[in-house]
Amino acid sequence: EDQVTQSPEALRLQEGESSSLNCSYTVSGLRGLFWYRQDPGKGPEFLFTLYSAGEEKEKERLKATLTKKESFLHITAPKPEDSATYLCAGYNSGGYNKLIFGAGTRLAVHP
Amino acid sequence: DGGITQSPKYLFRKEGQNVTLSCEQNLNHDAMYWYRQDPGQGLRLIYYSQIVNDFQKGDIAEGYSVSREKKESFPLTVTSAQKNPTAFYLCASSIQEGVYGYTFGSGTRLTVV
Numbered sequence: 021e022d023q024v025t026q027s028p029e030a031l032r033l034q035e036g037e038s039s040s041l042n043c044s045y046t047v048s049g050l051r052g053l054f055w056y057r058q059d060p061g062k063g064p065e066f067l068f069t070l071y072s073a074g075e076e077k078e079k080e081r082l083k084a085t086l087t088k089k090e091s092f093l094h095i096t097a098p099k100p101e102d103s104a105t106y107l108c109a110g111y112n113s114g115g116y117n118k119l120i121f122g123a124g125t126r127l128a129v130h131p
Numbered sequence: 132d133g134g135i136t137q138s139p140k141y142l143f144r145k146e147g148q149n150v151t152l153s154c155e156q157n158l159n160h161d162a163m164y165w166y167r168q169d170p171g172q173g174l175r176l177i178y179y180s181q182i183v184n185d186f187q188k189g190d191i192a193e194g195y196s197v198s199r200e201k202k203e204s205f206p207l208t209v210t211s212a213q214k215n216p217t218a219f220y221l222c223a224s225s226i227q228e229g230v231y232g233y234t235f236g237s238g239t240r241l242t243v244v
Contacts, residue, residue, distance in 0.1 A: 062238065
């Protein structure tokens with residue numbers, strides 16, 4: 021069964037304290053790995069798409085990487101405005117193409 | 132600007148009542164989706180539609196119904212058969228071909244009173 025697992029469930033950082041979020045997946049025929057940011061009471065916003073192992077993408081303080089089994093979202097010198105839930109999703113090639121979501125990591129960055 | 136509009140933002144349902152959540156998109160996307168989000172759980176797929184006048188059940192379709200009469204619209208009805216409807220509901224759309232992420236609406240929070 022296709023599955024996406026994120027860890028940790030929650031992460032508390034001090035402003036400027038770098039860390040990484042993990043997304044491990046078992047998705048048959050994975051065609052892409054997506055990262056989203058979700059603020060409380062709002063819909064997820066797209067951050068990155070990674071298509072193949074070894075690929076990396078960056079946006080401001082965020083960098084996403086992909087291996088054959090997992091993806092990492094590295095946060096460098098975070099600021100309080102980076103506080104949000106970060107979701108990852110695997111895009112499979114099953115009966116119809118669909119995103120399979122992990123439960124997310126709730127990140128809180130304190131000044 | 133193109134996007135997805137969900138309404139209402141908050142909705143209260145009485146026991147035994149059916150309620151309908153609206154989802155409209157002007158992105159010209161063929162595919163549309165409804166997800167349910169509960170605390171501590173990932174997004175769970177309720178229904179999806181890849182083309183007008185056609186839709187399929189997702190992983191948790193029981194107690195829900197949808198229609199797709201127009202490309203732009205994909206309303207979700209939460210029926211009285213759904214015994215635990217309190218949740219955050221998200222509508223999304225995507226391009227049908229190729230590996231593209233979804234564009235999400237801002238969500239509707241449904242509460243049973």
